[in-house]
Amino acid sequence: MDIAVLGAAGTLGHHLVTHLEAAGHTVRALGRRTGVDAVTGAGLAEALQGTDLVIDTISTPSLSARRAVETHTRAAGNIARAAEQGGARRILCVSIAGAADPDVHRYFAYYRGKAAQEATYLEAALPVTLVRSTQWFEIAGLLLSQASIGPVALLPTMRMAPVAADRLAARIACEVEVDEDSTDRTFALRGPKELTSAQLVRRILARRGDIEGRSPRLVVELPYLGSAIAGGGLLPVDAEVDDMDLEEWLRTSV
Numbered sequence: 001m002d003i004a005v006l007g008a009a010g011t012l013g014h015h016l017v018t019h020l021e022a023a024g025h026t027v028r029a030l031g032r033r034t035g036v037d038a039v040t041g042a043g044l045a046e047a048l049q050g051t052d053l054v055i056d057t058i059s060t061p062s063l064s065a066r067r068a069v070e071t072h073t074r075a076a077g078n079i080a081r082a083a084e085q086g087g088a089r090r091i092l093c094v095s096i097a098g099a100a101d102p103d104v105h106r107y108f109a110y111y112r113g114k115a116a117q118e119a120t121y122l123e124a125a126l127p128v129t130l131v132r133s134t135q136w137f138e139i140a141g142l143l144l145s146q147a148s149i150g151p152v153a154l155l156p157t158m159r160m161a162p163v164a165a166d167r168l169a170a171r172i173a174c175e176v177e178v179d180e181d182s183t184d185r186t187f188a189l190r191g192p193k194e195l196t197s198a199q200l201v202r203r204i205l206a207r208r209g210d211i212e213g214r215s216p217r218l219v220v221e222l223p224y225l226g227s228a229i230a231g232g233g234l235l236p237v238d239a240e241v242d243d244m245d246l247e248e249w250l251r252t253s254v
């Protein structure tokens with residue numbers, strides 16, 4: 001297949017490109033650095049012309065709920081239109097398990113944006129595959145970069161079942177082989193063990209000494225993203241369970 005990956009240079013995107021190419025697909029690796037901006041729509045129509053499948057793995061975080069919803073709605077709408085006009089048969093959107101639940105996204109702008117993104121794709125003309133993943137082990141770096149104050153990391157309590165981004169990429173590469181039909185599809189993937197954000201960060205720090213150059217002396221967590229995120233709203237029911245746990249990920253990832 002000819003597959004367009006938007007966000008191809010990202011944490012998930014670069015693994016995805018590797019798996020799709022290894023499976024023999026022709027991959028269009030797209031993002032702003034290749035002149036394609038999903039939010040403004042610049043370069044999108046040309047980039048998606050004639051592709052079979054469009055995978056949306058871009059990330060457009062925002063601290064404002066209004067802005068997050070606007071940005072995700074606009075990007076998904078632009079991608080859906082360009083994909084349809086370019087002749088694609090399906091769109092695959094990478095989303096976050098639980099994020100569409102109003103209890104979960106009430107206090108978290110980014111997840112509100114993800115809910116709007118899912119809703120926009122579900123209303124699009126082309127069939128969509130929604131991939132709802134739990135958080136990745138790699139989220140530890142992002143959490144520390146966003147929630148460190150000097151030597152203290154004050155993390156939001158998130159009860160998660162983290163999975164490796166590379167395992168999600170491998171699963172998506174299998175999904176694109178599924179016989180095409182015109183129905184919307186959804187699947188969720190989670191890791192094998194539950195951890196909170198502070199447990200994840202502390203265990204990686206204990207093994208590696210730092211996470212992307214950060215080595216806070218104190219790692220604490222508080223439920224400031226709400227009780228649903230702290231209490232299990234990010235744990236999907238009926239998810240496929242990948243078997244790579246944190247220990248294996250620490251042994252095998254760089």
Ligand SMILES: NC(=O)c1ccc[n+]([C@@H]2O[C@H](COP(=O)([O-])OP(=O)(O)OC[C@H]3O[C@@H](n4cnc5c(N)ncnc54)[C@H](OP(=O)(O)O)[C@@H]3O)[C@@H](O)[C@H]2O)c1
Binds near residue numbers: 007009013040135138
């Ligand atoms: N992190 C997690 O634990 C987790 C868990 C579940 C699901 N997800 C979802 O997985 C997806 C990928 O996340 P990620 O962490 O891999 O993201 P990432 O590392 O931040 O990469 C996102 C990519 O999107 C591209 N991009 C950003 N804005 C764009 C725009 N306006 N137009 C075109 N490309 C744009 C960026 O490349 P350029 O700078 O070249 O544009 C970048 O390569 C997101 O939708 C996220 O919500 C993440």
